[in-house]
Amino acid sequence: MNFNKIKKIDLAKILLVNDGSKQNKEFLKNLESKDYQIILANSGDALLQDAASEHPDLIILDTEIDGYAVCSKLKSDTMTQNIPVLLHTIWDEGKGLEIGAIDYLIKPCHSRILKARVKNYLTFKKQKERLETISGIDGLTGLTSRYRFNEVIEQQWQQGIRGISYLSLMMIEIDDFKQFNAGYSHAVADDCLKQVAKALENTIGRSTDMLFRYGVDKFACILPLTDKKGALNIAKRFRESITDLNIPHAHSAKTKLVSISQGISTRQPYPNSIQTLLIGESAKALLDARIRGSNQIVSIW
Numbered sequence: 001m002n003f004n005k006i007k008k009i010d011l012a013k014i015l016l017v018n019d020g021s022k023q024n025k026e027f028l029k030n031l032e033s034k035d036y037q038i039i040l041a042n043s044g045d046a047l048l049q050d051a052a053s054e055h056p057d058l059i060i061l062d063t064e065i066d067g068y069a070v071c072s073k074l075k076s077d078t079m080t081q082n083i084p085v086l087l088h089t090i091w092d093e094g095k096g097l098e099i100g101a102i103d104y105l106i107k108p109c110h111s112r113i114l115k116a117r118v119k120n121y122l123t124f125k126k127q128k129e130r131l132e133t134i135s136g137i138d139g140l141t142g143l144t145s146r147y148r149f150n151e152v153i154e155q156q157w158q159q160g161i162r163g164i165s166y167l168s169l170m171m172i173e174i175d176d177f178k179q180f181n182a183g184y185s186h187a188v189a190d191d192c193l194k195q196v197a198k199a200l201e202n203t204i205g206r207s208t209d210m211l212f213r214y215g216v217d218k219f220a221c222i223l224p225l226t227d228k229k230g231a232l233n234i235a236k237r238f239r240e241s242i243t244d245l246n247i248p249h250a251h252s253a254k255t256k257l258v259s260i261s262q263g264i265s266t267r268q269p270y271p272n273s274i275q276t277l278l279i280g281e282s283a284k285a286l287l288d289a290r291i292r293g294s295n296q297i298v299s300i301w
Contacts, residue, residue, distance in 0.1 A: 012036040012122045015056035017047050017065050024062070027088070030111035031060075036122065044070040051080045057125050058118065060105075063089040068099065075100035075205075084121055084207045094233070102206040103225060120163045124208040124224055127155060138213035140190060141197035149212045149220060156224050157275035160268070168223040168231035168266040169278045171286040172200070172238065175259045175294040176252040177217035183251030192247055192258060193217070199241040209234070220282075228266040228299055235262045235297045243295070252294070259295040261286060266301050 014031070018024055018040040031038065039054055041047035044066040051059060051074060059074065061067035067087050074080045087096040087104040096104050102121060105114065136145040144152075153169065160167040174180070174196060181189040200219060201211055214220040221238075223231055239260060247258035263286025265278050281300045289296040 012058070012125075013039055013054060013056040014058045014060060014118065014122075015039045015041065015047060015050055015054060016060040017041050017044060017062065017070075019062075019065055027109075027114075030109070030114050031118065033115060033118075035119070048073055048077075048080075051083060052077070056083060057122055058084050058086065060086045060088060060118075061101075063087055063096070068095065071096065071101055072099050082207050084125055086117075086121065097205065097230070097233070100205045102208055116163065120159070120165065120225065121208065123159065127152075127159075128207065128210065141194055141213050143197050143201065143211055143213045143219070146212060146214050146220075149214065152210060152212075153222055153275050153279065156222055157269050157273075157278070159224065161271055161273075163225075164268070165225050166227045166266055166268050167278065168226040168228070168264060169282045170221040170223065170231060170235060170238075171214070171263045171282045172219040172221065173215075173261050173286060173290065174217040175255060175261055175290075176249065179251040180249055180258065181217075195245055195247065196242060196258070196260070199245055200238055203237050203241045204234075226266070228264070228301065231264045231266055232297065232299055235264060235299075238262065239295060239297065254294040261289040261292075261294065262297045263287065263289050264297070264299040266299070 014036055018028065028038070039050060039056060041050050047070060061070055071085050071087065074083065074085060084102040085100065087101045088107060089096065089104050090107045105117065136148055138145040156167055180192060197213065197219065204211060208224045210222045212220045223234065239262070242258065242260050245258065249255055249258045263282045263284065265281035265285060267278050285298040285300045289298040292298070
């Protein structure tokens with residue numbers, strides 16, 4: 001079937017490389033669906049050009065066909081860095097996630113699982129685009145404001161029930177920010193908040209992850225399709241990104257630099273359950289992190 005000749009208006013676009021191998025043909029056969037348009041590139045270089053011109057909704061890269069190198073180039077280009085990338089690989093690797101891939105598919109991937117995962121990611125992308133269009137934006141940090149949080153977490157909880165997948169929520173608080181705000185000018189405090197928000201936002205590598213301004217000195221990060229291990233990895237990167245800012249905090253008894261504490265909850269949503277489980281647990285985890293001191297991460301379940 002010649003996917004390149006298919007012209008379907010308003011269908012989601014999936015871009016990938018076709019190397020003509022038997023394995024690749026089998027993968028394409030398993031992926032085929034009337035619900036989206038598949039665009040094939042002849043090489044990694046051609047895919048990079050197609051990504052910029054076609055603006056696909058999802059890119060699937062085979063790690064045996066320059067997948068890592070192509071993913072790195074996609075994520076370094078402002079025109080393509082926000083396109084979700086799935087890696088097709090023979091084993092569970094963290095390397096792909098570190099360079100910006102949204103997730104990976106383990107070979108061999110059953111047709112039913114492949115279609116379900118692809119459908120989930122395309123749904124997440126549409127939801128995020130809708131969120132960016134209609135959601136309120138926090139005027140200081142530029143992040144999505146809290147009043148949109150409840151709607152989004154409910155949507156992701158329901159999506160997790162349908163997709164039988166993990167959902168993680170991270171609550172983040174700047175350590176001793178009240179003392180920072182009292183000890184410095186409001187302008188300095190506002191600048192600190194903006195720097196922290198920007199660092200957190202820049203650290204998120206997957207287009208499905210969503211960051212919110214949750215309070216004066218608090219942030220929330222919703223992590224779809226993310227288990228406890230994945231959430232902890234992101235939390236560690238968040239912590240490092242704030243430490244790297246090297247913002248002095250002379251008014252804290254705990255730390256001499258601005259740092260963050262993080263509380264994480266991970267759940268696999270089930271029918272008739274509610275998302276307040278996740279919110280309550282992450283809030284408790286954050287409280288436990290604060291009790292332990294500064295720059296702490298606590299994960300529940």
